[in-house]
Amino acid sequence: MAHEYHSLWERLGINIPRLEQMRLGGGESFRRVVLSREHRPDAMAYFDDLMRGLHTTRIRQLQDFRDEGGKVVGIFCVFVPEDLILAAGAVPVGLCSGSPFTIDSADTVLPLNTCALVKSAYGFEMEKVCPYSLVSDLIIGETTCDGKKKMYELFGQLRDIYIMEVPQKQNEQACALFLSELRELRCVLECMTGNVITAEALADATALHESKRQAMERIARTRRAANPPINGTDALLVNQLSFVDDSERFTARANALASELEQRAAAGVGAYERPGPRLLITGCPMALPNWKLPHLVEAAGAMVVAEESCVGSRYFEPRAEPAGADLDGQLEAICRRQLATPCPSFTPNSRRIEDVLRLARDFSVNGVIQYTLQFCHTFAHEAVKLDAALEQAGVPSLQLETDYSVRDTEQLRLRIEAFLETLSRR
Numbered sequence: 001m002a003h004e005y006h007s008l009w010e011r012l013g014i015n016i017p018r019l020e021q022m023r024l025g026g027g028e029s030f031r032r033v034v035l036s037r038e039h040r041p042d043a044m045a046y047f048d049d050l051m052r053g054l055h056t057t058r059i060r061q062l063q064d065f066r067d068e069g070g071k072v073v074g075i076f077c078v079f080v081p082e083d084l085i086l087a088a089g090a091v092p093v094g095l096c097s098g099s100p101f102t103i104d105s106a107d108t109v110l111p112l113n114t115c116a117l118v119k120s121a122y123g124f125e126m127e128k129v130c131p132y133s134l135v136s137d138l139i140i141g142e143t144t145c146d147g148k149k150k151m152y153e154l155f156g157q158l159r160d161i162y163i164m165e166v167p168q169k170q171n172e173q174a175c176a177l178f179l180s181e182l183r184e185l186r187c188v189l190e191c192m193t194g195n196v197i198t199a200e201a202l203a204d205a206t207a208l209h210e211s212k213r214q215a216m217e218r219i220a221r222t223r224r225a226a227n228p229p230i231n232g233t234d235a236l237l238v239n240q241l242s243f244v245d246d247s248e249r250f251t252a253r254a255n256a257l258a259s260e261l262e263q264r265a266a267a268g269v270g271a272y273e274r275p276g277p278r279l280l281i282t283g284c285p286m287a288l289p290n291w292k293l294p295h296l297v298e299a300a301g302a303m304v305v306a307e308e309s310c311v312g313s314r315y316f317e318p319r320a321e322p323a324g325a326d327l328d329g330q331l332e333a334i335c336r337r338q339l340a341t342p343c344p345s346f347t348p349n350s351r352r353i354e355d356v357l358r359l360a361r362d363f364s365v366n367g368v369i370q371y372t373l374q375f376c377h378t379f380a381h382e383a384v385k386l387d388a389a390l391e392q393a394g395v396p397s398l399q400l401e402t403d404y405s406v407r408d409t410e411q412l413r414l415r416i417e418a419f420l421e422t423l424s425r426r
């Protein structure tokens with residue numbers, strides 16, 4: 001089937017033999033981890049197809065859009081406002097950074113003590129196997145953690161990358177700085193697309209972005225049910241796919257899924273054969289196809305009911321304040337919304353601790369797992385404060401540090417089982 005896509009891949013300059021190797025491994029893990037689960041909602045069929053067509057159908061759609069004069073913008077982080085990109089008539093896509101496949105290549109260049117997400121992203125570019133990067137007309141990085149911003153310098157030797165400055169604090173000076181960055185990004189996008197970003201176009205794009213995030217939040221809310229109508233891996237998959245799908249289509253499909261989940265929840269239909277302990281996972285983002293931790297946790301008998309993550313609540317919860325009608329007023333609202341993201345690259349970042357405690361309460365969790373990628377100093381340091389806050393609130397927690405490999409699977413499994421055992425005795 002993929003053969004019909006060879007000419008498209010060739011045109012984009014993709015390393016086809018490597019991409020095919022990766023697709024083979026990825027397809028197997030998708031079947032084993034996601035498709036093999038029982039009691040899945042019918043509306044997941046759309047997201048399964050989207051996943052199957054990640055390197056084929058979706059890339060064809062993006063290239064068709066470019067052939068008609070459209071532009072595609074690749075991004076790595078939720079700080080880059082998708083609505084500003086949409087308002088320029090371009091399409092934002094998240095770039096690949098969640099697979100172990102490209103890490104060996106990245107290890108030949110990057111310092112070994114770099115997190116798996118950064119290595120994976122760099123390795124994708126080195127090996128020319130991220131079709132989303134190759135179909136992008138512009139790639140935007142950001143100054144967040146040290147690992148990412150220094151990697152972008154090396155990435156910039158492979159291909160052009162535009163870097164946005166994200167402040168390290170969330171005060172008024174930071175807001176002024178970020179607002180000036182948004183104004184500059186507006187000019188970059190206008191220059192690239194040849195389209196002027198009008199106040200009307202931005203208002204429409206923000207409304208679309210808002211409805212997309214509301215649909216995701218609607219799905220999340222259904223997981224408060226005693227037996228959630230969707231399992232944790234499926235919920236994560238939907239959140240992951242939100243970064244690559246067309247925003248309008250995704251919103252419609254996410255709302256269709258939310259409606260089915262609401263009906264299932266009302267009828268007492270759950271995704272779990274035997275409901276186990278309710279867990280919240282908080283920490284580093286889990287980019288596609290990283291399902292390692294939720295898979296291990298749910299295979300051990302627990303239910304993942306919420307994620308405090310950029311592929312989770314950190315993406316869809318921050319809200320825009322009412323914007324002024326003019327363009328600058330709207331940019332300011334976007335600025336405040338983006339800076340409300342509780343990312344550990346901010347100091348201090350107390351909002352994240354409040355969010356974790358609130359989510360733990362709202363989703364009636366029995367425990368929290370702090371997920372940190374090895375060598376991620378930002379999340380690892382914040383884990384100390386978060387751990388203390390959870391202990392004070394009487395919420396049991398487990399800190400797990402891992403990477404994308406399968407080397408530590410057994411060790412993780414034992415630690416998760418021991419944690420669940422502790423919860424069962426409470």
Ligand code: SF4
Binds near residue numbers: 076078079144145284
């Ligand atoms: S954790 Fe921070 S740097 Fe990483 S994707 Fe989220 S907002 Fe961006």
Ligand code: SF4
Binds near residue numbers: 148373375
């Ligand atoms: S914040 Fe942590 S996980 Fe994210 S890119 Fe930086 S080092 Fe990696």
